[in-house]
Amino acid sequence: xxxxxxxxxxxxxxxxxxxxxxxxxxxxxxxxxxxxxxxxxxxxxxxxxxxxxxxxxxxxxxxxxxxxxxxxxxxxxxxxxxxxxxxxxxxxxxxxxxxxxxxxxxxxxxxxxxxxxxxxxxxxxxxxxxxxxxxxxxxxxxxxxxxxxxxxxxxxxxxxxxxxxxxxxxxxxxxxxxxxxxxxxxxxxxxxxxx
Numbered sequence: 001x002x003x004x005x006x007x008x009x010x011x012x013x014x015x016x017x018x019x020x021x022x023x024x025x026x027x028x029x030x031x032x033x034x035x036x037x038x039x040x041x042x043x044x045x046x047x048x049x050x051x052x053x054x055x056x057x058x059x060x061x062x063x064x065x066x067x068x069x070x071x072x073x074x075x076x077x078x079x080x081x082x083x084x085x086x087x088x089x090x091x092x093x094x095x096x097x098x099x100x101x102x103x104x105x106x107x108x109x110x111x112x113x114x115x116x117x118x119x120x121x122x123x124x125x126x127x128x129x130x131x132x133x134x135x136x137x138x139x140x141x142x143x144x145x146x147x148x149x150x151x152x153x154x155x156x157x158x159x160x161x162x163x164x165x166x167x168x169x170x171x172x173x174x175x176x177x178x179x180x181x182x183x184x185x186x187x188x189x190x191x192x193x194x195x
Contacts, residue, residue, distance in 0.1 A: 026079030062176030076188020
């Protein structure tokens with residue numbers, strides 16, 4: 001599987017997606033508009049590190065944003081290099097999981113959007129259905145158990161190198177207000193999801 005992840009076409013597609021998504025710079029300060037130049041100088045080394053199990057993700061930049069009512073939400077901003085590699089892995093493994101989702105599930109799915117969910121809801125109302133359910137689990141992303149998640153992923157992804165990459169990303173520490181914090185659960189919500 002790692003060959004598919006590191007295939008030039010997959011990496012190029014991942015780079016385009018990271019550039020389109022934009023997002024803030026991570027702890028290293030590298031911006032998405034600097035990625036092409038960075039890869040010109042470091043791509044071979046990056047691929048060698050990944051294949052040799054020497055790749056280490058950088059810490060995730062923790063940023064608190066106002067949520068309303070005086071509360072804040074913690075966002076995690078990986079470096080653009082880590083986002084590139086995460087996107088490359090996601091593009092390869094997502095279709096292994098996609099067939100298990102309900103046809104009526106629209107959240108965080110390829111080729112699905114909130115606009116499509118609203119359109120489908122309108123269709124259901126026109127058909128005479130009385131209820132539309134929108135579920136948001138409070139603090140879900142903060143509570144994800146790493147071991148359970150890795151076990152679920154392993155059922156579909158048997159590649160040891162790919163699994164090690166995912167484990168390293170899950171365990172990458174978070175830098176919040178200049179201090180590194182170890183993470184043993186949760187997956188960071190990144191700034192591309194919020195305006």
